[in-house]
Amino acid sequence: MEKIKNNINAAMARTKAALVLKNASIINVFTQKIEINDIAINKYTIIGIGKYDGICEIDCSELFVAPGFIDAHVHIESSMVTPEIFSNLVIKRGVTSIIADPHEIANVLGEEGIEFMLQNSAKGTIDTFIMLPSCVPALEFEDNGAVLKADVLSRFIDNQKVLGLGEVMDVNAVTACNESMLQKILMTCKSHKNIDGHCPKVSISELNAYLCAGICTDHECSDVDEALEKVRLGMHVLLREGSAARNLIDLLPAVDDKNYNRFLFCTDDRHIENIMDEGSIDNCIRIAIREGLDPIKAYTIASYNAANCYNLRDRGAIAPGFKADLVIFKDINKLIIKDVIKNGEIYRNKETYSKVTSKKSVKLDFIKKDLFHIEAKGKEVNVIKVKPGSLETTKEKRKISVENRLIKKVVQAEEVINKIAVIERHKNTEKHSVGFIEGLGLRGAAIAQTIAHDSHNIIVIGDNDKDMEIAVNSIISKDGGIVIVSNGKLLDFLSLPIGGLMTCESPEIVIDKISKLNLLARKYGVKNEVDPFLTLAFMALPVIPYLKITDRGLFDSSSYSFIDLFEI
Template sequence: MRVDLLIQDVQIYNSYFKRFISGNAAIVGGKFLYVGQQGTEAFEADEVLDGKGRYMIPGLIDIHLHIESTMVTPQSFSHGLIRSGVTTIVPEPHEMANVFGLDGVKAMIRASQDCVADMFYSLPSSVPATAMETTGGSIEIEDLDELLRTERIICLGEIMNYVEVITDLDGKTKTNQILSHIRRHYPHLIIEGHVPKLLDLDLHRMIYSGVDSDHTHQTIEGMEARIGAGMFIEIQEKSMTPEVMTYLTEHDVAEHFCFVTDDVMADSFERRGHLDHLVRKAIGMGMKPEEAIYAATFTPAKRMRMLDRGAIAPGKIGDFMLVSDLEHLTIERVFKQGRLVYDRGKAYTQQTADSAFPAHYYESVRLPLLTEADFTVTTAVADGRYQCRAMMVKNGSTFTEEQLLEAEAREGRLNWQAAGCGLIATFERYGKNGNRAFGLIGGDTIKRGAIATTYSHDNHNLLVVGHNPADMAMAANEVIKCQGGFCVVENGKVLAKLELPVGGILTEAPLEETARQVEALRHAMESLGYEHYNPIMSISTHSLPVSPALKITDFGLIDVNQGRVVPLIVEPK
């Protein structure tokens, strides 16, 4: 029988038994035809590959991630994925949707059409995430219908506003209306969730609404409650604590979880890899390689009902990698639909591409240049000392805490610089209303200088954190002038800058180049005293009003758990 490719002498991962079996595999038309002991005596192959006893593993599948978090285009992202053995992803482009709405989603899908990695999109469900922020675009119910009708959509993206779901019993809010519409008109569509810290009745209300997965930071108590109630768990790196990994290893829950990346910085992507990094980490933490591979191939495919992949078996797509060292997951070659797309022994360089987005995507920051006066916090209170809300940054998490700090108001101004903390400010940048808001900030953030960025989830307005107005204005203006990005300033000197001209959140530079710039940005932030495992993700989520506990948008300070805007000044001392 004639086949396109015959791979001989390999240790083939069998997903159904969760073990490796010595044998051969034949591919025809981009799919596996045969997996077993027969070889050249049974097949006439256009190409015969000697596996040399290597491990043959299905292409990895990541079902929860945001390409925009790496700040590169789909083409650059795909280049990094393939080298990491990741052949299929389910990205949710809600960052670009927050900037450009329905058109932003379509633009991301168009930009990924010629990528080597398969990209099945997740439908942004929470754009904007709340009604307490200004975004460039929104996704409404009619937009969901159009996307489901015209694009390659595989699920409804994470329902982020969990507060609305569990408190709006009448179902009148946008989030509940979307859920009701999906359940009524698309009853078989998978619904992804964002369910931080919820337990008991609140958790069950989320599941009852149709949300049956969670990718947020897990604890043993929360994970056990979710699995026990029928929820699927997507484990990202920050949840891979020794306690969680021990639980996953020692309990029979393999069908109820998978590994996902969610957000990966470009320098980490370049240096450590992608989903393959999580598989290596799981193995290093004591999980059997066969179990770790299962959680990055078979269970994610099953969760998304991608029945044509996730295993090496007859009829499945011929996506696989050859690995020489199983414990360290050393990837030698990667194949997509039976075609070699990466060889560790050969040069693997990314080709630069022309502009992949419409012209107006490069002109989305509509803000005048700022001055030091723009960082004056005005008040309507009488002169005196007041308790003020401060956002306290915590290393180890993107969650923040609220703390009350004392500050003096004098002649209609708040003397924030004497409060022993920094200032956080946000400016609406779409030219819609000119909103701006201020708060105090402390904890594990910078201790001097300033940082400005338009990469601020999910509204992507201009966010500035700093300790003096001069540095804050300089950092902000550098970002405005390059139509988006990051800038770190100290004493009037730019320490690092990353230009993100596509919607203020992406660069078309190759992944390798972007990684170098991101690494320099990270080091500059740390040089100002930022103490965080991921300072870039930390600062970019200060404006995420669905991530506990105190955040900021152009509407003001947000008490996330209460789902409301709260004043900066609490009461006189």
């Protein structure tokens, strides 16, 4: 009662507001105009727009003020730091709220992983909302660390920080009326919460069925026609600018004056160095404006659209009664951030790094290099071909040379072709598969890591079996992370002790390590236009077209089946 009275009295100018931003150029997401006025704030809440006096006043003449930015879909784990540290990184970029899907850590640690993300994110400055992982494992035949069904997820669904069900990647489970999937969907619908989608390249009948299940978003469009078709049928389309997947520029022509309210910005999977160097949602805004999108619409997409989509009615706009999450900046086009206000207070670099302990997650015996030997059963093999700037791949056939009945090498066309392998690491089942990948360009070295979406088994590439052996065994001995090996020597590594995905070390330490690893990857041939570690991580995700590799073999999404290496 007292809080409401205080706000009403301040709104009526009977008392001074706690904070007033004077003469601000306010971005109004409702009228799509800029208006110059004062913004009066009492604690967490905007209480008035007009002419006000405040106990504390900030002169915002010649400065713009926008609602705090909202990342509509992000996997914090891809930054390789904890939610608490991630919060410190993105708030400096104007991001005050995020909708996170913790399906990476959940695929390793199950419900314990979700608990960790909820608890650790509460220590951060920004508001972290959670979408419960819908596909753990991503597909029924995946070998991951946990299985999350509706009965387990239901204990989280009423948590105020849980906004619904995360990206439903297994489209086939929906269209085939898989009972386990439908139970998760019904559980979410009964709670009147959102269901996120993930449906690249689906047919119109599949899309209709998918929407009938109550799924309302998608972040996997690859072209304008696909985006417009989904908007036409009522979906919210997320414009993604991650580290490996950058679809924003390709999809922007789909946005116009009539449909812009159906689009949101997201980063999905973004490495820490990209956040530090380029930004987060602020980067999306700059790119969109540079590519010709009306600036006010860019800021609206970055704030109000996301809040509206996810039923966050208290934020996303600068108006009385809304949460005082604001970004103060110079130059509406270049977005040079001066200050960020979170919960009515200017953010002042309150960086914390809570120590985190985690149980062992790499449960695997050391391997030998003959694990990577492939018996020749034909004259040609299927090869995964990487597409720079995309998570999608193509399936190519390449000739091989043979020595002692084993594949000696794949005959190169125009590019380097590496061996790639995935080895199960959660239950020591000895499941593994070996194939070939074209387009990364690695020479004279091997890279191994425990980041391999979404089951996060060990994935390794290399141009010789010995370096691949040492790389995998280094990962096992260090209980997760990223390593590079050349000429039999471990050159450098990043330790990721939290599920093999994250660390609680300071961003400076992580940046230093990943920068050195990046330089080494480039030194040994990985192309500049390819993110070496994030691209490698997605080579194990079978739900993204077209050819991927899991510990069970090559998976062709177009036929939704495993194919033999020699099946041409």
